[in-house]
Amino acid sequence: MTKPRKATYWVLAIFVLGSLFPFYWSFLVASRDNGMLTERVPPFLPGGNFFANAARVFDTVPFWKALGNSLLVSGTVTLTTVLFSSLAGFAFAKLRFRGRDGLFVFIVVTLAVPTQLGIIPLFIAMSELGWAGGLQAVIVPNLVTAFGVFWMRQYTVDALPYELIEAARMDGCSMIRIFWNVCLPAVRPAAAILAMFTFMTSWNDFLWPLVVLDAGNPTVQVALEKLQSGYYVDYSLVLAGTTLATIPILIVFVLLGRQIVAGIMQGAVKG
Amino acid sequence: MTVIDNAVRAGERVSPRLTFRQRLSRWDVKVSPYLYIAPFFILFGLVGLFPLLYTAYVSLFKWEAGDDHPDFIGIDNYKELFADGQFWNAVGNTVSIFLLSSIPQIIIAVLLAALLGGRLRGATGWRIGILLPYAAGLVAIGIIFANLFGPKYGLVNGLLQTTGLDPVDWQASRFGSHVAIAIMVNWRWTGYNALIVLAAMQAIPRELHEAALIDGAGTWRRFTSVTLPLLKPTLIFVIITSTIGGLQIFTEPKLFDAMPGSNNGGSTNQFQTVTLYLYQSAFENYDLGYASAIAWVLFVLIVLIALGNFFLTGRIAGVKRK
Numbered sequence A: 001m002t003k004p005r006k007a008t009y010w011v012l013a014i015f016v017l018g019s020l021f022p023f024y025w026s027f028l029v030a031s032r033d034n035g036m037l038t039e040r041v042p043p044f045l046p047g048g049n050f051f052a053n054a055a056r057v058f059d060t061v062p063f064w065k066a067l068g069n070s071l072l073v074s075g076t077v078t079l080t081t082v083l084f085s086s087l088a089g090f091a092f093a094k095l096r097f098r099g100r101d102g103l104f105v106f107i108v109v110t111l112a113v114p115t116q117l118g119i120i121p122l123f124i125a126m127s128e129l130g131w132a133g134g135l136q137a138v139i140v141p142n143l144v145t146a147f148g149v150f151w152m153r154q155y156t157v158d159a160l161p162y163e164l165i166e167a168a169r170m171d172g173c174s175m176i177r178i179f180w181n182v183c184l185p186a187v188r189p190a191a192a193i194l195a196m197f198t199f200m201t202s203w204n205d206f207l208w209p210l211v212v213l214d215a216g217n218p219t220v221q222v223a224l225e226k227l228q229s230g231y232y233v234d235y236s237l238v239l240a241g242t243t244l245a246t247i248p249i250l251i252v253f254v255l256l257g258r259q260i261v262a263g264i265m266q267g268a269v270k271g
Numbered sequence B: 001m002t003v004i005d006n007a008v009r010a011g012e013r014v015s016p017r018l019t020f021r022q023r024l025s026r027w028d029v030k031v032s033p034y035l036y037i038a039p040f041f042i043l044f045g046l047v048g049l050f051p052l053l054y055t056a057y058v059s060l061f062k063w064e065a066g067d068d069h070p071d072f073i074g075i076d077n078y079k080e081l082f083a084d085g086q087f088w089n090a091v092g093n094t095v096s097i098f099l100l101s102s103i104p105q106i107i108i109a110v111l112l113a114a115l116l117g118g119r120l121r122g123a124t125g126w127r128i129g130i131l132l133p134y135a136a137g138l139v140a141i142g143i144i145f146a147n148l149f150g151p152k153y154g155l156v157n158g159l160l161q162t163t164g165l166d167p168v169d170w171q172a173s174r175f176g177s178h179v180a181i182a183i184m185v186n187w188r189w190t191g192y193n194a195l196i197v198l199a200a201m202q203a204i205p206r207e208l209h210e211a212a213l214i215d216g217a218g219t220w221r222r223f224t225s226v227t228l229p230l231l232k233p234t235l236i237f238v239i240i241t242s243t244i245g246g247l248q249i250f251t252e253p254k255l256f257d258a259m260p261g262s263n264n265g266g267s268t269n270q271f272q273t274v275t276l277y278l279y280q281s282a283f284e285n286y287d288l289g290y291a292s293a294i295a296w297v298l299f300v301l302i303v304l305i306a307l308g309n310f311f312l313t314g315r316i317a318g319v320k321r322k
Helices: A006-030 A034-038 A050-060 A063-094 A100-110 A115-129 A136-142 A146-159 A162-170 A175-186 A188-204 A207-212 A220-228 A235-270 B002-014 B020-058 B076-082 B085-116 B123-135 B138-148 B155-162 B174-202 B206-214 B219-247 B251-256 B274-283 B288-320
Strands: none
Touching (some): A006 A050, A006 A235, A006 B085, A006 B123, A006 B174, A050 A063, A063 A100, A063 A136, A063 A146, A063 A175, A063 A188, A063 A220, A063 A235, A063 B020, A100 A146, A100 B020, A115 A136, A115 A207, A115 B020, A115 B274, A115 B288, A136 A207, A146 A188, A162 A175, A175 A188, A188 A220, A188 A235, A207 A220, A207 B274, A220 A235, A235 B123, A235 B138, A235 B174, B020 B288, B076 B288, B085 B123, B085 B219, B085 B274, B123 B174, B138 B155, B138 B174, B138 B251, B219 B288, B251 B274
């Protein structure tokens, strides 16, 4: 490993600026009015209209409701995915039962099945159940994922010594108490990473919510799409919406960035 | 696990008449694993496997949305699909956008990873910086890029004109729209892939580099002869995951349309992808049978590529094991 040259920093700085630019541009347009877009040389400093444009977003689509819905959907999905994945990961990593290896291979194979391709029967089923338009239609299909089970199993194998389980059993612990009091604390770092990924994926999900939800009860992504689709696109309005939708996730990212980076790199080595 | 099993078996031998508590405990050991893995299998059965099979079933019918008595038409949907110019156009667009996005993306990701691998000041800060696009909402990004690439007032065309070049109609031209959508995809995923490659690079034993250095290999030579070959499995992983994602691309082309809300993928379907066509067939034309046929053909395409991955990885695994 040689010491990096100055040029390395310049190249990286250009990439980071490139990463940031679309966010900045979105805020720039959102803080001015549509007239800005017709100017030959666009201004590079934000104007003062952001709050006015943001207020119009709340008038045009039910944005508070969308934020609440997204939070509820992503929060629920994250909780159940982490819980069920940890449970299954514990069973696959540390418990012995008939068919274990075969079932685990099956889970790995399902990773390759893109669930979006089942949207038509799923849509029919949701309509039959009367769930179409309701949040449960977005929550229920995502309660647990193959990736989550796989991830937690890989981590639990190394993180949880058999001696601990044995000691707990000697003390008369039931399996579920061993999971709760011994396994969960040991796998907490992996569970936290899984929680972040699940939350981000769920928050950004678009195709299925677009199919199954209606405009009156949207998630943030669906509300944004509705802002944009019309004969005349008011970009200050639309980009005020995208800015509002991006702020919460950017805050999370800045706070937890270090762990997210570590999680991606850890997953890469294990996978 | 053997410990628990042996303990249970030992218990059996010592006292054949078990107390209620002991029986409860044995039952707990036996049944718990199945209870713990059950949520995944039940859910996968309901929202993964069943829909996939049912999609195959629906694809054999003339099935309008809300239809109570769909007509069984056998493989007619597939016959129609294979003769459908719009479908093959969508396949071509999907592959074109995929190639334009994944090839530069992977090359840049490897180079970025090489830059990030040195002893940088503030290494984590740089890593977070290049990963930022990954955090952004896909819909927000689609809208922002549609605006940047706008034909009349878009910033990209403005820049082209100030440098004396001709503006490009990014939405109307086939190639232009593919490039714009690919840039959107690359912007989002390059940093993410760079981190995955970086992790693999850091797992390469340092002695290999030192040995090459002693043999007189320069930076570039060490990169091509030591780093790249050892990265192969990771690169294949990255290529295949981006293939599966790329073949299903939906949000970007949907939001790129000059007629927002449209599912045409441009006035002449110049950037309509397979998933966008699937969505249009099902939820705009309400032809669920036809859309299901599209879903199955797409599924088979993805499986073929996943199998290709499997064999490639198998061949390269020999290199990995030392």
